[in-house]
Amino acid sequence: MEARFDDPTSSESSDSDQLLWDATTDTRGGIPRIGVVLAPNTSNPFNPRTEITSQLPAPTHAALQVFDMRGRVVRTLAAGSFGSGLQTFVWDGTNDAGAAVASGIYVYRLQSAGRSWARRMTLLK
Numbered sequence: 001m002e003a004r005f006d007d008p009t010s011s012e013s014s015d016s017d018q019l020l021w022d023a024t025t026d027t028r029g030g031i032p033r034i035g036v037v038l039a040p041n042t043s044n045p046f047n048p049r050t051e052i053t054s055q056l057p058a059p060t061h062a063a064l065q066v067f068d069m070r071g072r073v074v075r076t077l078a079a080g081s082f083g084s085g086l087q088t089f090v091w092d093g094t095n096d097a098g099a100a101v102a103s104g105i106y107v108y109r110l111q112s113a114g115r116s117w118a119r120r121m122t123l124l125k
Contacts, residue, residue, distance in 0.1 A: 038110050038117040041091075045122035048100075049092045052077070054110050058084045062112035066091055069105055082112070093123050 037055035044050065052064065063079040075096050077089045091108070095101055103125045109118040 036110070036112065036115070036117060038108075038119055040119060041108065041121045045124045047093070047124050049090055050121060050123075051088050051090055052108055053086060053088045055086045056082055056084050056112065060112050062110060064089055064108065064110050067107045067109060068101075069107070074101055074106060077108075 035057045037053075039053040039055075041050045041052045054064065056062065060082055061080065062082040064077045065073055065079075066075040066077065068074050073096070075091060075094065077091060093101055101123065103123050105120055105122050107118050107120050109116055
């Protein structure tokens, strides 16, 4: 399975610790509230494991996957029903078959409700 996504190595901001989020406006007075958050993985670079945290505003079907730089799925960390609130997932640097992957840059992507959010991470051995 291959995925197409924008170049994760380029961004409008040079701050790699910046959160990716969607803001919606509360109908009661125009107060912005956070919707989906995809946080930077900790630690980055990492060896041999890293944690990926996301936040969803409501229960939904979603998928969190890791891709190589060619857009191939390396590992599906979670797929199915996600609860609302903060959730943390661990990637141990292995593929879906359990084999260790090579050092390099990988992309993790959260997909939900027809939208996607992606960030890059670096595995160093």
